[in-house]
Amino acid sequence: MLPPFSLLALCLASASSPVLAATAGSFADGGNTLVSAMMMFLGNEEKVYILDKAEGNPATVSGHPAWGSVWDIKTRQATVMDVKTNTFCSSGMHLPNGSYVTFGGNSAVGRGGAAGSTGVWDAEYQDFDGAKSIRVLNPCTSSDNFASAQCTWFDDPSVLSMQKKRWYSTAEPLADGSIVLIGGMVGGGYINRNTPDTTPVPEAAENSYEFYPSKGPATPLPFLYKTGGLNVYAHAFLLNSGKMLVQANVSTMIWDYNANTEVDLPDMPGNVVRVYPASGAVAMLPLTPANNYNPTILFCGGNDMPEPSWGNYSFPAINTWNYPASRDCHRLTPEPLDGSAPAYEADDDMLEGRSMGQFIILPDGKLLVVNGAVNGTAGYAVSTGETFSYGDMPFGMSLASGPVGTPALYDPNAPKGRRWSNAGLDKSPIARMYHSSAILLPDASVLIAGSNPNVDVNTSTTFPTEYRAEIFYPPYFGAKIRPTPSGVPKTIAYGGPSFDITIPASCYAGPSNAAAANTTVVLLRGGFTTHAMNMGQRYLQLNNTYTVNQDGSIVFHVSGAPTPNVFQPGPSLLFVTVNGIPSVGTMVVVGSGSMGTQPTAAPAQLPPNVLVDSAKGTADGASVKPGGGGGGGSGPGQTGSGRSLSTAAIIGGIVGAVALLGALAALGVCLMRRRRAARVPAAAQAGMMGGAGAGEYRGLRGSDASAFAPLHRATDSDAWNGSTANLMAGPYQGPYRDDAMEMRSQSSASASASGPPPPGQGQGYAYAHAPGASFDEYDPYGATSNPSLHHPPPPTNADGGQGYRY
Numbered sequence: 001m002l003p004p005f006s007l008l009a010l011c012l013a014s015a016s017s018p019v020l021a022a023t024a025g026s027f028a029d030g031g032n033t034l035v036s037a038m039m040m041f042l043g044n045e046e047k048v049y050i051l052d053k054a055e056g057n058p059a060t061v062s063g064h065p066a067w068g069s070v071w072d073i074k075t076r077q078a079t080v081m082d083v084k085t086n087t088f089c090s091s092g093m094h095l096p097n098g099s100y101v102t103f104g105g106n107s108a109v110g111r112g113g114a115a116g117s118t119g120v121w122d123a124e125y126q127d128f129d130g131a132k133s134i135r136v137l138n139p140c141t142s143s144d145n146f147a148s149a150q151c152t153w154f155d156d157p158s159v160l161s162m163q164k165k166r167w168y169s170t171a172e173p174l175a176d177g178s179i180v181l182i183g184g185m186v187g188g189g190y191i192n193r194n195t196p197d198t199t200p201v202p203e204a205a206e207n208s209y210e211f212y213p214s215k216g217p218a219t220p221l222p223f224l225y226k227t228g229g230l231n232v233y234a235h236a237f238l239l240n241s242g243k244m245l246v247q248a249n250v251s252t253m254i255w256d257y258n259a260n261t262e263v264d265l266p267d268m269p270g271n272v273v274r275v276y277p278a279s280g281a282v283a284m285l286p287l288t289p290a291n292n293y294n295p296t297i298l299f300c301g302g303n304d305m306p307e308p309s310w311g312n313y314s315f316p317a318i319n320t321w322n323y324p325a326s327r328d329c330h331r332l333t334p335e336p337l338d339g340s341a342p343a344y345e346a347d348d349d350m351l352e353g354r355s356m357g358q359f360i361i362l363p364d365g366k367l368l369v370v371n372g373a374v375n376g377t378a379g380y381a382v383s384t385g386e387t388f389s390y391g392d393m394p395f396g397m398s399l400a401s402g403p404v405g406t407p408a409l410y411d412p413n414a415p416k417g418r419r420w421s422n423a424g425l426d427k428s429p430i431a432r433m434y435h436s437s438a439i440l441l442p443d444a445s446v447l448i449a450g451s452n453p454n455v456d457v458n459t460s461t462t463f464p465t466e467y468r469a470e471i472f473y474p475p476y477f478g479a480k481i482r483p484t485p486s487g488v489p490k491t492i493a494y495g496g497p498s499f500d501i502t503i504p505a506s507c508y509a510g511p512s513n514a515a516a517a518n519t520t521v522v523l524l525r526g527g528f529t530t531h532a533m534n535m536g537q538r539y540l541q542l543n544n545t546y547t548v549n550q551d552g553s554i555v556f557h558v559s560g561a562p563t564p565n566v567f568q569p570g571p572s573l574l575f576v577t578v579n580g581i582p583s584v585g586t587m588v589v590v591g592s593g594s595m596g597t598q599p600t601a602a603p604a605q606l607p608p609n610v611l612v613d614s615a616k617g618t619a620d621g622a623s624v625k626p627g628g629g630g631g632g633g634s635g636p637g638q639t640g641s642g643r644s645l646s647t648a649a650i651i652g653g654i655v656g657a658v659a660l661l662g663a664l665a666a667l668g669v670c671l672m673r674r675r676r677a678a679r680v681p682a683a684a685q686a687g688m689m690g691g692a693g694a695g696e697y698r699g700l701r702g703s704d705a706s707a708f709a710p711l712h713r714a715t716d717s718d719a720w721n722g723s724t725a726n727l728m729a730g731p732y733q734g735p736y737r738d739d740a741m742e743m744r745s746q747s748s749a750s751a752s753a754s755g756p757p758p759p760g761q762g763q764g765y766a767y768a769h770a771p772g773a774s775f776d777e778y779d780p781y782g783a784t785s786n787p788s789l790h791h792p793p794p795p796t797n798a799d800g801g802q803g804y805r806y
């Protein structure tokens with residue numbers, strides 16, 4: 001038995017960590033993000049990177065409003081970062097070495113969303129056209145110099161850009177660490193079609209896909225034509241077969257992106273639209289040995305408005321804020337192991353309807369849904385088919401009403417009828433509407449930020465531009481002591497030898513055998529969050545056996561990841577969850593750390609379990625039991641500590657003072673600066689076709705009817721097209737880089753803040769890589785300290801893993 005003081009030495013106890021003193025089910029102040037958090041990703045164990053659209057934020061950088069920042073997890077303070085191009089509604093993804101990339105965005109804009117002063121650049125906001133941008137960031141830590149080149153965004157479309165303009169595209173990683181980019185819009189819109197619907201609208205919808213790094217020319221994707229209109233930010237999940245589930249509008253298919261062939265799956269029951277702007281909460285359920293790592297996708301909420309109600313680029317045909325969002329949930333297993341035909345299966349309804357709800361997968365295997373609204377949709381507009389003037393819009397530009405401040409937990413393993421619960425969960429007083437976001441933090445809390453259903457910064461409307469971040473503490477924060485695993489490697493391979501992780505007896509209560517059986521070792525990737533999505537989010541429980549020691553310590557023998565299709569290469573948090581209580585996550589790299597075919601091996605056979613009946617955890621049972629929340633049990637083999645009335649349980653079980661949402665009735669009707677007249681395509685001016693529920697369209701609309709950048713406005717410039725030829729050079733031969741520092745040396749025509757480069761600059765760019773050389777030569781581990789292409793071997797750390805730098 002360990003002496004009491006070892007508890008503090010070996011376990012994360014609340015007394016030694018203010019974060020862990022948090023109250024289960026509550027929200028805490030997360031500080032000011034400086035830019036509105038439209039997009040976020042976890043860079044490493046210290047930093048969350050935040051991106052906004054180019055807009056008039058009061059925080060400035062390099063003499064212009066900032067639209068990027070980095071938020072420190074420990075201090076909860078943000079620091080502005082410079083980004084050259086307009087990141088408005090980008091997609092994003094990790095790379096195998098832990099770098100992050102964002103793709104596309106909007107054209108250059110100025111105040112009020114007006115076109116940039118030069119078309120490709122704006123003199124006031126100093127943002128460049130971001131429609132084709134590929135921006136690369138190497139996450140840095142507090143010990144790094146954030147002003148140094150290696151810590152800043154690489155954002156130079158004359159060196160690196162997509163072949164096509166993609167606004168609201170989808171990014172999904174593949175087994176080799178490359179990324180497929182799906183669809184998007186060329187110019188703005190509530191949805192991706194005109195009225196009358198002349199889909200495909202070649203000048204407006206980018207119904208194609210391409211890869212990063214390039215694997216050839218961008219190619220039309222028939223599914224995007226079929227789902228025209230409601231096909232941006234499509235839901236995409238790599239499957240174990242290497243094919244991909246893609247869902248948009250009410251259609252679903254399995255896509256072979258190599259052959260560009262589609263296999264249709266059934267339509268979404270009830271015609272519930274889950275993609276933007278319906279924006280349902282969609283996630284892959286945990287992949288576990290018990291389900292043979294076979295993906296099941298959960299779709300919840302969104303909106304089932306009748307088809308004509310969706311309107312067009314400019315606005316919806318109806319007053320969406322009066323139309324209730326969906327509560328419906330359906331599951332889909334795209335590749336059933338028994339060979340049966342894939343079919344949607346009705347799941348428990350959510351506790352309330354939600355548009356823009358988003359799923360955060362937690363390390364205890366439950367899914368948290370946060371944010372969103374009970375009525376309406378994502379997007380914003382200055383009018384609708386039923387409301388003609390902005391002054392009559394009851395919620396300003398917001399097309400949704402009724403923020404849902406209370407999260408809910410979904411337990412995928414609970415019996416039907418009992419999967420949802422919000423017991424013990426507080427209600428946030430902050431409306432998280434369009435352009436809000438959320439992501440899992442390493443301590444297993446959830447960062448929630450953003451919200452701005454407005455064309456520019458607006459702090460006086462009903463749903464204003466939101467800079468306040470919150471931290472939500474799931475029920476396991478009721479535990480006073482968290483497991484502290486030792487021996488967590490820095491890298492996780494695909495198959496091969498197992499590795500050992502040990503937890504001390506002091507970190508759990510009750511019989512050791514039961515704790516060992518009720519422990520999971522999970523890889524959990526939070527992904528890139530924007531628009532109620534977490535692109536790339538994935539939970540994988542690694543296979544393990546265990547050895548219980550006489551002293552109550554437990555050694556877990558853990559297999560590597562199954563295959564790169566099951567869990568794509570790249571950064572991930574690793575959690576050890578004991579009796580439903582997760583450790584603090586450790587950042588690891590899964591796979592080789594390099595782009596390309598991942599080394600895989602058959603998994604080594606794990607040693608058999610070793611049990612010791614007399615062994616017990618030495619923690620006080622009151623210290624480890626999580627509090628309330630959750631409908632089902634916290635898993636099999638819940639230890640019986642004999643102290644059911646723990647302090648933690650009491651804290652978690654109390655429904656705290658609920659912060660009521662006020663001000664909903666206060667209609668933020670304000671006069672908007674009249675936007676400059678803009679060209680609107682004839683098709684849009686032709687007006688809406690009579691829509692069910694919308695009544696007859698009541699005539700032509702003025703040229704400022706859309707809050708979005710109108711089509712044809714500054715989106716036809718190819719000034720940034722310099723690198724297209726290089727990107728087309730063939731698999732991995734283009735100017736692919738996963739390291740911003742390295743690319744910087746290639747950037748001879750770096751975007752200048754003092755003005756836009758002349759069109760065509762960068763056309764002559766020649767990739768310095770030796771002809772025929774493989775990208776595999778690029779070593780991510782040494783690159784940040786040595787931009788040479790020839791790196792010394794990576795350092796080896798005490799765990800035998802590579803010294804990956806975070």
Ligand SMILES: [Cu+2]
Pocket residue numbers: 088089435531
């Ligand atoms: Cu958006």
